[in-house]
Amino acid sequence: MSTVSPVKGTPLPTPLPWPGLLALSAAAFTAVMTELLPAGLLSVMAPAFGVSEARVGFLVTGYAAASFLAAIPLTAVLRGLPRRPVLIGTLLGLACADALVAVSSSYALTFMARLLAGAMGGTLWAMLVGYAARMVPAGRRGRAIAIVLAGITLALALGVPAGTALAGALGWRTAFGALAGLAVLLALFARWSVPGFPGEPPYARLPLIRVAARRGIRPVLSVTLFLLLGHQVMYTYVAPFAAHMGFAHTGLLLAVFGSATVVGIWITGVLIDRHLRTTLLAALSSLAAVLVVLGLSAGAPAVLIGAVAVWGVAFGGAPTLIQTALVDASGPADADVATSLQTTVYNAGIAAGSLAGGLALDGMGPGALPWTALPLVAVSLAVAIVGRRYAFPAVRPSGPAVESPGRSGPAARTVRPGVMR
Template identity: 70%
Template sequence: MSTTSLVKGTAVPAALPWSGLLALSTAAFTAVVTELLPAGLLPRMAPALGVSEARVGFLVTGYAAASFVAAVPVTALLRGLPRRPVLVGALLGFALSNAVVALSSSYGLTFAARLLAGVMGGTLWAMLAGYAARMVPPERRGRAIAVVLAGITLALSLGVPAGTALAGPTGWRAAFALLAGVAVLLTAWVRWRVPGFPGEERATRVPLARVALLPGIPVILSVTLFLLLGHQVMYTYVAPFSAHAGYGRTDVVLLVFGASTVAGIWATGLLVDRRPRATLLGALVLCAAVMLALGGYARVTAVLLMSVALWGAAFGGAPTLIQTALVDASGPSAADVATSLQTTVYNAGIAGGSLTGGLVLERLGPAALPWTALPLLAAALTTVALGRRHAFPAGRGTGRRA
């Protein structure tokens, strides 16, 4: 299919392949909801599985740990295979995992199913952006990737809160069963509207170690790790923290957070090309300030909800800013490999943050969660402040920075 048309003798890029891109966006949505849904269902899942809320939180830890361990080796193993069958296989893995969670009464079996979902998630995230880029001409790649990654925002703003709310009248198992059904239907959509592409030829593959040591990359990956550690300490256990603060509507708290991420991404889109460093520093300062407010005044409902709204706005924009810095530092030729490394670090942060938060919850109680998150977010802020030369300069470059 031609990617251009002629209008008065001028080549004009064809319209975006919306159906295929929206299928990939829905895959991103499904992955994020699958990963984070247990965070909104801790009080309901714990009695059914016969474990504490902290151990239900470890279902998020297990998912992220499996993604962390599997992302690079599984991606390397599958790089030579045609892309669409790999994508379909990952979606079927999500369907199987969520179906098992919906039916299981055993914590061990549920945890194993979450590990499977984590492997599928690591595989999926390593290929989504590159897949979108291959579906459009070069001048449309940024927009195509933005469409696909919008699934993350929709998952945070609508998917996780809706799944939490659905569990009220129908039970938490229905939420996971619905996710399994969505994944199965999505495989048909992908086969119908997403084009097939060949795998990578061995001669064209860029070694991972070489990309990891490019100037700026280690600093950017460190910021990713600190941010996700601090964020996930609180986000995974937002249900018990809200209950501790005297506000039991976890679905409302998650909805406020998710809706605010939309505002954060919108504001970031206006500033990322002009003032990326200042915008990221501002977002991290705001995240740290929110933890101070939650630590001291969360029992005031207005403070709780306003803090969560500011937290969502700040966090919603930060990953986009970090991803932009990563692509600028790696350059276009190594961007896919750099993204796979970030996927690994991202999930390490989710796993470590949810594990740390669970241990703090069991030993010190929910009041200690924001104080645990605060130094991790401060570490992310300090790393950005010090990484001015290669990782987070004041303005954006056009390729890899020397």
Template identity: 80%
Template sequence: MSTASMVKGTAVPASLPWSGLLALSTAAFTAVLTELLPAGLLPRIAPALGVSEARVGFLVSGYAAASFVAAIPLTALLRGLPRRRVLIGALLGFAVADAVVAVSSSYALTFAARLLAGCVGGLLWAMLAGYAARMVPAERRGRAIAVVLAGITVALSLGVPAGTALAGALGWRPAFGVLAGLALLLVGWVRWRVPGFPGEPPHARVPLARVAALPGVRAILSVTLFLLLGHQVMYTYVAPFTAHAGYGRTGVVLLVFGVATVAGIWITGVLVDRHPRATLLAALALCAAVMLALGPYAGSPAVLLGAVALWGLAFGGAPTLIQTALVDASGPAHADLATSLQTTVYNAGIAGGSLTGGLVLDGLGAGALPWTALPLVVGALVTVTAARRHAFPAVRREP
């Protein structure tokens, strides 16, 4: 391929456009922080809104539910508009929602703001990978997506703890005010450094059902569901599992997992464009091996922490590998709609895995969690193995 590609009439440089990709990565960071920050602030928010901590917890679940419901219809509704305009609209939605949370004393108004944030969050997640793919030549697509999705890892490993610490020092309202300000700054950054792309003209719009039926798409969505179900069965209940193992220091376990995910996404960024299938198979096999080790041997602190580190290493890069496969299968032109499907499946996996893990924990105890997660991860591994031709080829296809 030449040093520049033409995507819908826009010149795309062969080298990574770092400033624009980091703007998209910061958008991912902002979305994750907006979604999860209330979870660590329940005792602080509840008295200010005059409700129980359980009802404040609904501010997180309400966001997730809105994202689940809104991702597909909003993406389909807005697919004809210029892409940068839609991206800026989503960021402005975050700014408004976080600003309302920062000043509101009404639970109903705060909950409505969280629903707005969830809706624009679903729209944003449907856009980010496809946007990154259109900014670079096909041979650098996987690395560009890795850079953008690194914002998720940074938010989980650093952003949420830092936001919680800021709320402890200054109060929870200023913490949400900072998030609103960050979203506004991002609007300027996006206008300055992120290229504009046209929306889909009416004659070129492929119906959602046809995008879902494209070769490889359903297999990739199945892998997403299997992996998220298995992951959430364990991750949601890592605290009771750690206590069951006799270690008890959940904070250390989560820190090890978080640091390992950073390493995992870096390794994936190096390998995704050259060895996508082998890297994903290795990641899924490693996840399965971790569950197999945690079942009988978690009572050893060395095994527990070592297995958690390998789990974080494998899982850290898996979303990038699966997302890149989806963009390749759908093509960048249909990536937003395909990713809206994946966003819905992703949230379904989180909800289903958490529910399944809770039922297993209540019925069989924490020791059964790895054995419950194992067949789900193996299901993802088997699907990747079987879907070699269209979904997970050994060498990435170029359009």
């Protein structure tokens, strides 16, 4: 039975599976909240454990390190299991980790809980994009991924400030307890709303090295790495750079950036399925231009605010564009493995970019930050330009449409948009 237009007899677009996509987006939101919430609570968590604020900051570092180290091996171990139980298990793992932090009076136990959270977060990030890609027709894949990754933007723009405010009103333990409860509720919602796809049977599992060797994968990972390097050089040290520009309100600047990322991901959602390459090149070019402007505009607060707004719009959509290109290059069936590679590269970019920015700040002062970041972003732009054939083609592959839940192997089938079989 075909779903066709009563006017022209052409297939109507398949509706997006909103409940399932929103569940995945909420999972992304929860993971980012779990990762970053301690950063806003350094001064109130430190006395509870009798440690310095710097050691509380290591709770964020520990999460990132565990995510970095666990994404690839855990994805490899779990790729044969049905997808929905793995998703629910990672959410419950996050809930346990957040609950442990909420009740722990030991810094060592809290740090171990953060390592568990990081391992769960790395596993979750490796599967979210691939899950979304398997739920929709190929022609709507970009929009579905944009919806899922909007959870990151909402966590940065709204979630972390709201969690910090809740901690200020009711205590930081309450904030972590609420986050644990949210993860449990989300696991229940995912059980109802997310389709149950099978894992990969042994004969269908490509070794990780063969997935990484596909022609389009390495350019996408290179763009990811150099973009995050350049971004983190500036973002990690935005406070001293704002002071260098004569602007003392770092919180307002971050609010401008966060709000602009919402606009960026909305624009990306509109354009990505038809104009992925053009939109990505525009975003990377805008980031490079922003860095030039910031490097040439010392002592101009108005320029700083405008540049940060453009930066937010450009960066807000970039992760969605890159992840969609990665799924196009790997295919939805191998997207979990490819995304585990990207998760590792992403966290490496964050760590190395922060280190590079710190070295530039200490050695040359805040005015050197844009010029340190610029060549890194320029490399990402250059790779995206030359990767036209395999990684970022002008015309995206149409590929299989929607995978039927619960089946795999030779008997698995795909459902074309507008056609029910």
